[in-house]
Amino acid sequence: MELAEVVARLSERLREMEDREAIRNLVAGYGPSVDAGDSARAAAIWAQDGAYDVGGFGASHGMEAIAALFDGPTHQGLIAQGAAHLLSPLHIDLDGDVATAVGYSCVFVRDGDGWRAHRVAANRWTFHRTTGGWKAAERVNRLLDGGEEARALLAPPAKT
Amino acid sequence: MELAEVVARLSERLREMEDREAIRNLVAGYGPSVDAGDSARAAAIWAQDGAYDVGGFGASHGMEAIAALFDGPTHQGLIAQGAAHLLSPLHIDLDGDVATAVGYSCVFVRDGDGWRAHRVAANRWTFHRTTGGWKAAERVNRLLDGGEEARALLAPPAKT
Amino acid sequence: MELAEVVARLSERLREMEDREAIRNLVAGYGPSVDAGDSARAAAIWAQDGAYDVGGFGASHGMEAIAALFDGPTHQGLIAQGAAHLLSPLHIDLDGDVATAVGYSCVFVRDGDGWRAHRVAANRWTFHRTTGGWKAAERVNRLLDGGEEARALLAPPAKT
Numbered sequence: 001m002e003l004a005e006v007v008a009r010l011s012e013r014l015r016e017m018e019d020r021e022a023i024r025n026l027v028a029g030y031g032p033s034v035d036a037g038d039s040a041r042a043a044a045i046w047a048q049d050g051a052y053d054v055g056g057f058g059a060s061h062g063m064e065a066i067a068a069l070f071d072g073p074t075h076q077g078l079i080a081q082g083a084a085h086l087l088s089p090l091h092i093d094l095d096g097d098v099a100t101a102v103g104y105s106c107v108f109v110r111d112g113d114g115w116r117a118h119r120v121a122a123n124r125w126t127f128h129r130t131t132g133g134w135k136a137a138e139r140v141n142r143l144l145d146g147g148e149e150a151r152a153l154l155a156p157p158a159k160t
Numbered sequence: 161m162e163l164a165e166v167v168a169r170l171s172e173r174l175r176e177m178e179d180r181e182a183i184r185n186l187v188a189g190y191g192p193s194v195d196a197g198d199s200a201r202a203a204a205i206w207a208q209d210g211a212y213d214v215g216g217f218g219a220s221h222g223m224e225a226i227a228a229l230f231d232g233p234t235h236q237g238l239i240a241q242g243a244a245h246l247l248s249p250l251h252i253d254l255d256g257d258v259a260t261a262v263g264y265s266c267v268f269v270r271d272g273d274g275w276r277a278h279r280v281a282a283n284r285w286t287f288h289r290t291t292g293g294w295k296a297a298e299r300v301n302r303l304l305d306g307g308e309e310a311r312a313l314l315a316p317p318a319k320t
Numbered sequence: 321m322e323l324a325e326v327v328a329r330l331s332e333r334l335r336e337m338e339d340r341e342a343i344r345n346l347v348a349g350y351g352p353s354v355d356a357g358d359s360a361r362a363a364a365i366w367a368q369d370g371a372y373d374v375g376g377f378g379a380s381h382g383m384e385a386i387a388a389l390f391d392g393p394t395h396q397g398l399i400a401q402g403a404a405h406l407l408s409p410l411h412i413d414l415d416g417d418v419a420t421a422v423g424y425s426c427v428f429v430r431d432g433d434g435w436r437a438h439r440v441a442a443n444r445w446t447f448h449r450t451t452g453g454w455k456a457a458e459r460v461n462r463l464l465d466g467g468e469e470a471r472a473l474l475a476p477p478a479k480t
Contacts, residue, residue: 006167007326010174014330017177017337020185025340028411032422032474035442035464041476082466084440086408086424088246091188102192104246106268106275108426108440110465115426115437117275120244120268122195144195145270146242154192156201166327170334177337180345248406251348262352264406266428266435277435280404280428282355304355305430306402314352316361 020092022134023099023127031085039070047128047135055121055142055150078118082110090125097129102154105141119143122150180252182294183259183287191245199230207288207295215281215302215310238278242270250285257289262314265301279303282310340412342454343419343447351405359390367448367455375441375462375470398438402430410445417449422474425461439463442470 026045033042043066046052052066053059057074060066069075088104107119126138142150186205193202203226206212212226213219217234220226229235248264267279286298302310346365353362363386366372372386373379377394380386389395408424427439446458462470 003164003167004323006171007323007330010167010171011326011330013174013178014333014337017174017181018333020181021337021340024409025411028409028423031408031424032411032442033476036471036474038475079471080466082440082464082470084424084426084442084464086426086440088191089184089188089249089409091185091192103188104191104244106244106246108437108464110440115440115464117268117277117437120242120246120270120275122192122244144242144244144268144275146240150242151196151239154196155198156193163324163327166331170327170331173334173338177334177341180341248351249344249348249409251345251352263348264351264404266404266406277428277437280402280406280430280435282352282404304402304404304428304435306400310402311356311399314356315358316353 016094019094019099019129019134023092023094023101024090026127026134026136027087027090027101027103027125031087034070034075034085035079035083037076037079039067042070043067045136046139047130047137050136051138052136053138053140055119078107078109082115083118084108084115087123099125099127099134101125101127104144122153124153176254179254179259179289179294183252183254183261184250186287186294186296187247187250187261187263187285191247194230194235194245195239195243197230197236197239199227202230203227205296206299207290207297210296211298212296213298213300215279238267238269242275243278244268244275247283259285259287259294261285261287264304282313284313336414339414339419339449339454343412343414343421344410346447346454346456347407347410347421347423347445351407354390354395354405355399355403357396357399359387362390363387365456366459367450367457370456371458372456373458373460375439398427398429402435403438404428404435407443419445419447419454421445421447424464442473444473 043063051061060069086106090101090103092101105121108115109118121141121143124140127134128137144150203223211221220229246266250261250263252261265281268275269278281301281303284300287294288297304310363383371381380389406426410421410423412421425441428435429438441461444460447454448457464470
């Protein structure tokens, strides 16, 4: 193989690492943004027309609706009480300009002199590469309450 | 240094990043697989002759025995109740075709209108590079109950 | 562009990935080191003159003071009881030889036949590249108890 080809292949491999890192870092900013009360920054994890479907609350479509969800009384009540939206490491499937990922979210809420696990949920994310970097197209969240829906969300996506 | 040598060195550095990413992604699939009830997929994180030694339950040797553990009444009871096997980020020591890693596991189980931390454990993993990618050769899990065993598991591995 | 330039740019991009990985791995060693009772190893995550400011306890300046904090009665009491210092994935901002990162810490402590979330906190880290690799210059930790201080810590750092 010509050296130029070797270098081109290296660049492709590196881009895959960068893509995975970008997605990981994007999602790692979710908790800090919502718990700091910076709803606009949290909503900017999604694309303009992205969707966030929260178990027990229904789906919000578009960045503005997602920011409004974070500005709403339920979320604001949690952070006033003391809350941590801790997200687990993601299992990421990257396929060119699209990626899916699954992971857990655990919302800890201040309770007495400790914290309780208020919501523990399965999450499936879809990401798209955009001109502004990787953005979430969809996040589906379902409480792990023993029901089938959350378990199905954690199962591997069908490969297309 | 010749450019070809520079490129060869870059490729080695990149492979180390890819190896770390592969191990991280492998382990990030553990919780989703066991909580979805996909025991075969969870067991395939291990090599065919891999071992999983679970604090309080003893060791399972081989992929079939590991899958049987996940199909058993204890695990199935947890996921029917609502469970999340959340694993922390790993501290990875990579050494060519072998890697060791330490991290935490926390099993949340549905309890009333919240979740409780049912098991919190130390985990030490050993991984091998195989023709089918990185696989776990061994996972040792010990409850963090104040005993010496779990604490020893978290201590740095002796370098050979 | 000349091939040598392409290769030089690749090397820079790769170093950024390596830096992020090094920071992630450094922090992933924190919990295992403190919970194993290896205070010197835990303190070596910081630079010699690094600082650790713990919500409710005040700031320790320098590696020796930080190790002494881990050797003190509060921390030793927790690990004797059974403790896990689980740290979430970090949101990392890398800028050459300096990086900042935010994330959560959750200290689980053995309680009856389960574990309770004893401390749930926001953490902001500053890292510097040193001749001995990436080291923490500062870690500020604040309990997520509904107060402004922890929430401010999670907000994005002002870009300089």
